[in-house]
Amino acid sequence: METEEELHQPFLSSTHDDRSSHATDSRLEEVLSDTTVPFSKRLLSATWIELKLLFPLAGPAIIVYVINNLMSFVTRAFAGHLGNLELAAANLGNSGIQLLAYGLMLGMGSAVETLCGQAYGANKHEMLGVYMQRAIIVLVVTGIPLTVAYIFCEPILLLLGEPPELASVAKVFVYGLIPQIYAYAVNFPIQKFLQAQSVVAPSTYISGATLLLHVLLSWVVVYWLKIGLIGSSLTLSLSWWIIVVAQFLYIVLAPRFKRTWTGLSIEALSGLWAFVKLSAASAVMLCLETWYFQVLVLITGLLDNPQLSLDSIAVCMSIAGLMLNISIGFNAAVSVRVSNELGAGHPKSAAFSVIVVNMISFIISVIEAVLVLALRRVLSYAFTDGETVANAVSDLCPYLAVTLILNGIQPVLSGVAVGCGWQATVAYVNVGCYYLIGVPLGCILGFNFGLGVQGIWSGMIGGTMLQTLILLWITLRTDWDKEVSTTKERLEKWDHKKQAKVES
Template sequence: MDSSNSNIIPLIENHSDHEEIRDCHGLVKEFGQESKRLWQLAAPAIFTAICQYSLGALTQTFAGQVGELELAAVSVENSVVAGLAFGIMLGMGSALETLCGQAYGAGNLKMLGVYMQRSWVILLTTACLLVPLYVWSPPILELFGETAEISHAAGKFALWMLPQLFAYALNFPIQKFLQAQGKVLVMTWISAGVLVLHTFFSWLLILRLGWGLTGAALTLNISWWTIVIGQFLYIVITTSDGAWSGFSWLAFSDLFGFVKLSLASAIMLCLEFWYMMVLVVIAGRLPNPLIPVDAISICMNINGWDAMIPLGFNAAISVRVSNELGAGNARAAKFSVIVVSATSVAIGVICMIIVLATREYFPIFFTSSDAVAKETTRLAILLGFTVLMNSLQPVLSGVAVGAGWQSLVAYINIVCYYVVGLPAGILLGFTFGFGIMGIWGGMIGGTSLQTIILVVVTVLTDWNKEAEQAEGRIRKWGGSAAEQY
């Protein structure tokens, strides 16, 4: 062999190795940059979600210091009546994540304020339609198996909580409006400040002054309205870099397309939000249900706190995907999905390990009953798997919202949750006698199937095509008003 050729070959191989190393370093750097962008959105969103979730949880805690009936009244109203309204309002408001996110990415800032006002019109109308749920909550609760005493107390408390319903209607569009622009820190500071005040005034009114449920309702309503007013004042004062240009009659135009997207979003998220609530209701139908219901309630409490983490990633990925698709950056949208999925699953694995490692100990913080603690420890295995599944599933739902796939995911949820998961849980729990383990296990199967399908849909997505269709979606759902800007 020619000596000159023998010298060239190692140089070529060396150059190839350097190229691979350079590409690997570039990928790691890009992953780090995208991870930083996601955490800048996700961390404040997680903290905001925890603060707002804590408002109701703290009210329950203080009510429990008053008496058992007061605790039951607040718990039932908070989890069933307000929980139902919360799911609907959050879902209806999530239409804004698609429209505001893609409009912001496309540089069409002025439409964000119009979209927010349009969402207010739709959600305030929805709130009016939900008022009968609050007014007639006692017979509805009794229909679901609650005692007359608890139903009456919870129904009375529900009437006092009607202002919170209308705060939901204004709050969620405001939050989606701010999230689309990446202005999440202001929501965090306002929610944190309100939580501190809420804690003090709950103690003062409920315990110190002895106002009981009246003080609980007053404090909770004022706290939610303080959040709404604080966020709106920020928008008006700063004008959000031109995204807010005042009230407009365009909010009342082209509502049909917006309503369709809002309903699709509501159905998609409500089917997910209510799925685990159904678990507690079905558990109440088991023979001698007291112990399993208490145990499952403890597990759902822990699952609720843990859910705030993927909920933050849900908001972050929805913003990233909608912004990048609106700007026509298909590759950036796809890469963001990969980064957030890997991050959230890694956190989910850690949380699952913590749950499984502490399953012998954490029940004692929630109950003094040995039987309930033992049952909770047994169920903690399923709780661990639920925590892991919930680390990815909300993220994929966030991708769906950012891309505008709400209708598709709604159909997937119906089939996976209520055609497969729920019947499987009932079959395993009652027919085959596995009790609460069977019910929960079957429902985890539904969640697993839904997650697998969403992974396949996401992997097979043509992101270039999605970016091309983003402008068409804004025209379809946003209406002709977008052309005026």
């Protein structure tokens, strides 16, 4: 029987270089299973162990996502110094074109998060490198049609009703982002490969250093070399490639990955179709979530005299987007925790991790909502000096507060889905709740009942709430012992393909 002090020493505190020597720690499962210890003591010990595992994952992940957003923000800020037209073009290229590729690639990359996390938990270390390479191949191929879309972005933007002059300038900005597509294709599998092994701090350091370099390079390109708008977007692409190369070199050179990265493997070419299907389900799941609130903005633009509504909702969406990075960090953390524990055959630990992460994220989201309501009269002044906009933002803050609370739960439940491999199920749930219920309900309330942006947002909140309740119901009804068996079968299936390829 371990002492209380030993129980409070999580495996992440190990400084041994070969972190792959053990995929996950069994102490949490042992604590939860030991009925000889009083329940309150077991709960306290288990919570302490889980928190010590959780925050070293969630904290750096949150920082990485914030830094990624800041790089795009810096690029648009420098574009703004070229002129108002260039700023509008950069914003249009970012929100209209770049986010499509980002959401698609990140979504497809979450497939490797499921497989790598479960394989690492099951001590199938050599498969992590194979899964990562398979993901890179699939994402690079996916980048080809995206490249075509980037090339023909001007007619696409014109078809969407954008002004010809703006679409023409936005085209220049988007052309410079074409190399970024393939940086995404390599980066996200590498990122998930690292996260599956609870190695997240190095990515934070690399991203932070690259952000500083990106600011310097953007200044040189825009002010010194005077390359203009395409120079600013090419600089963003270059910065993403710097992150990719630095992370890959870290994997190749660090001794801790000697079991999970064994070099390029021909096995990466096997089982690609099965990987494509899992990746497609992951992409649909994430993209439907990413686009949902973009649809809110687009519908708001159809209101009579939409300028004030768009200004106020832009402020609220900026705040929601900033806060969402916290939930996305917990999304990544719970995905790693659940997949690792399932792969290791620890059903109680997986279930307990889901409970703890949801509670922590929910508490943080409630604090965010309270702050938003307390500061509702002054929030908009961080973005604009207009009193009219400030009053409109104040009216929308209750809707923003509810959205923040839902965003504290829903992304975590989506992370559980990724950890378990439920992406296809969640994709169907998202289609029904978001686009068959949320969007139509918002349009009815906003236009038919004359409630404007409040009605549109209310409908969208209804869709999100229904989706959250369904995911919560699915999670609460989960048989975690069965999930362990399913994970074992999935890993044996993929390993079987690997062995069959070797034998042939």
